Amino acid sequence: DIVMTQSPESLAVSLGERATINCKSSQSVLQSSHNKNYLGWYQQKPGQPPKLLIYWASTRESGVPDRFSGSESGTDFTLTISSLQAEDVAVYYCQQYHSVPWTFGQGTKVEIK
Amino acid sequence: QVHLQESGPGLLKPSETLSLTCTVSGGSIIGYFWSWIRQPPGKGLEWIGYINYSGAINYNPSLMSRVTMSLDTSNNQFFLKLSSVTAADTGMYYCARARAPGWLGELNSWGQGTLVTVSS
Numbered sequence: 615d616i617v618m619t620q621s622p623e624s625l626a627v628s629l630g631e632r633a634t635i636n637c638k639s640s641q642s643v644l645q646s647s648h649n650k651n652y653l654g655w656y657q658q659k660p661g662q663p664p665k666l667l668i669y670w671a672s673t674r675e676s677g678v679p680d681r682f683s684g685s686e687s688g689t690d691f692t693l694t695i696s697s698l699q700a701e702d703v704a705v706y707y708c709q710q711y712h713s714v715p716w717t718f719g720q721g722t723k724v725e726i727k
Numbered sequence: 728q729v730h731l732q733e734s735g736p737g738l739l740k741p742s743e744t745l746s747l748t749c750t751v752s753g754g755s756i757i758g759y760f761w762s763w764i765r766q767p768p769g770k771g772l773e774w775i776g777y778i779n780y781s782g783a784i785n786y787n788p789s790l791m792s793r794v795t796m797s798l799d800t801s802n803n804q805f806f807l808k809l810s811s812v813t814a815a816d817t818g819m820y821y822c823a824r825a826r827a828p829g830w831l832g833e834l835n836s837w838g839q840g841t842l843v844t845v846s847s
Binding site: 652654663664665666669707714715718 | 764772773774787789821823826833838839
């Protein structure tokens, strides 16, 4: 199985400041035929299902605010919230869909400082 | 806008079989891959498996011996069965759809989830 390791487990950021979440895959999730990393980021608020934010490591899902961005470097991936808003308080998960079983990171909880 | 709704019994005894239904509205079940994901209370997400209308199925190997997925195109529903449940199977169960027709990957439509508790 591909293990997805997120860091930190939690972080507290002031409103308007940048939040950065890291995710590392134990193996490459690059689909060579597509030349895309099969990596997604999800946001889960309390009592709600996950919501897709980013796919292919850096493509923003339709309707997602542009303060959310994804970047990639080999097996290292980053989700950045450029200016944290109160509504961004949530747990964030990365997920690889390159190989079965699809696997998720353990989650990063983002709070307001 | 597609809508997914999970349904099924919320309380099971150990060794029983969990049976869940995901009803899809606002779009056809044909053409897409459909997944089940679960989340133990206070914990992270676990992918259970996916299915599509043409019979492509894949299960998480950790659950493969106990899982069966199926699909009913006439009623726009798909199903999950998990046999021999234990307390470790307690959690929220979500159904979800892949982002694009024929696409296997990222999940951009989710049901609200249904809580399953296994207890004697």
